[in-house]
Amino acid sequence: MMELTRKGEYAVRGIIHLARQPYGNVALLSDIAEEADIPQTFLAKIFQQFAKLGFVNSYRGSGGGFSLARPASTITLRQVVEAVEGPIAPNRCIPEADACQRSATCAVHTVWRRVQLQALEILDGVTIEELARESNIQ
Amino acid sequence: MMELTRKGEYAVRGIIHLARQPYGNVALLSDIAEEADIPQTFLAKIFQQFAKLGFVNSYRGSGGGFSLARPASTITLRQVVEAVEGPIAPNRCIPEADACQRSATCAVHTVWRRVQLQALEILDGVTIEELARESNIQ
DNA sequence: ACTAAAAAGGATAAAAATGGTCCTAAAGGC
DNA sequence: GCCTTTAGGACCATTTTTATCCTTTTTAGT
Ligand code: SF4
Ligand code: SF4
Numbered sequence: 076m077m078e079l080t081r082k083g084e085y086a087v088r089g090i091i092h093l094a095r096q097p098y099g100n101v102a103l104l105s106d107i108a109e110e111a112d113i114p115q116t117f118l119a120k121i122f123q124q125f126a127k128l129g130f131v132n133s134y135r136g137s138g139g140g141f142s143l144a145r146p147a148s149t150i151t152l153r154q155v156v157e158a159v160e161g162p163i164a165p166n167r168c169i170p171e172a173d174a175c176q177r178s179a180t181c182a183v184h185t186v187w188r189r190v191q192l193q194a195l196e197i198l199d200g201v202t203i204e205e206l207a208r209e210s211n212i213q
Numbered sequence: 214m215m216e217l218t219r220k221g222e223y224a225v226r227g228i229i230h231l232a233r234q235p236y237g238n239v240a241l242l243s244d245i246a247e248e249a250d251i252p253q254t255f256l257a258k259i260f261q262q263f264a265k266l267g268f269v270n271s272y273r274g275s276g277g278g279f280s281l282a283r284p285a286s287t288i289t290l291r292q293v294v295e296a297v298e299g300p301i302a303p304n305r306c307i308p309e310a311d312a313c314q315r316s317a318t319c320a321v322h323t324v325w326r327r328v329q330l331q332a333l334e335i336l337d338g339v340t341i342e343e344l345a346r347e348s349n350i351q
Numbered sequence: 352a353c354t355a356a357a358a359a360g361g362a363t364a365a366a367a368a369t370g371g372t373c374c375t376a377a378a379g380g381c
Numbered sequence: 382g383c384c385t386t387t388a389g390g391a392c393c394a395t396t397t398t399t400a401t402c403c404t405t406t407t408t409a410g411t
Contacts, residue, residue: 077216078304079305084304088321116371116373117371119387119388120371120389133388134379134386135388136379136384137379138379138380138385139378139385163215165216166216166217167216177348180349181350183226187217193328197328209320210318210320212318212319218397220398242357254401255399255401260358274406276409277407
């Protein structure tokens with residue numbers, strides 16, 4: 076439970092593989108999808124979201140593909156995950172306080188908030204550059 | 214994303230309300246369900262799981278109901294959540310390492326592990342007794 | 352014994368989320 | 382004009398979530 080979906084996992088794997096390319100290099104979606112072992116049409120949707128958010132540049136037509144739009148060291152794991160999964164929160168009442176009218180006086184609520192803050196602190200502190208450098212994902 | 218389901222939320226709210234009773238007191242499912250604002254038949258399933266796990270005692274028949282089987286101070290939030298949601302893990306590869314053959318050399322994997330450990334540390338440190346005492350959930 | 356109360360357990364089902372696929376359009380290089 | 386490649390939208394199967402309902406079992410009280 077409370078697990079990343081495939082979409083989130085693919086987003087992370089996909090952008091790490093893109094970050095492995097020489098910076099500025101335009102890579103084919105089909106190549107990234109194959110290397111990262113992700114269904115190509117699914118990864119296409121994810122990279123489209125990344126393009127809208129300014130994480131990657133996309134180029135159409137012959138010779139086209141995707142490249143990182145910013146240095147990998149400026150993209151955090153949190154940003155990537157939240158781009159496709161929405162706000163990171165362990166309970167409904169955390170991203171939307173009015174999801175529960177008890178939140179003002181609820182001690183459980185404050186526990187979930189602590190969990191969220193710890194998770195965000197970790198994910199904010201990890202960049203795609205580190206992950207691309209340290210990981211040896213096939 | 215990565216949010217507790219209703220079942221998990223109801224489990225926590227339900228056992229907190231039970232813990233509000235004088236210790237040893239046998240409460241009706243219907244009363245707990247109404248106080249905690251949980252569909253009664255749904256809460257029934259949850260409390261059945263709790264009974265199997267030894268968190269609560271159940272008594273059938275007239276005069277029956279549920280009571281805590283252990284002092285609320287010995288039941289942690291983690292135990293309650295894991296009872297109904299399974300292992301707390303931010304990604305599939307955390308509870309089952311062989312869910313991904315990359316886990317041995319994957320830097321992302323170690324990040325998710327850190328997130329998990331932080332979350333478990335927090336949830337292990339909170340007991341139902343504290344929550345019942347500090348919360349003012351209607 | 353009889354009856355009412357209450358949980359146990361199993362079957363069922365609607366709704367939502369997940370995990371994709373497919374097709375057409377648009378854009379760019381030759 | 383043709384080929385390549387991404388963009389965008391529609392669509393769909395499966396799984397998970399979120400319950401509800403019904404029958405059975407157990408118990409207390411009379
Ligand atoms: S009862 Fe507390 S923890 Fe549960 S949803 Fe409401 S505010 Fe959040
Ligand atoms: S690639 Fe890494 S983070 Fe993703 S599932 Fe595999 S081990 Fe876990």
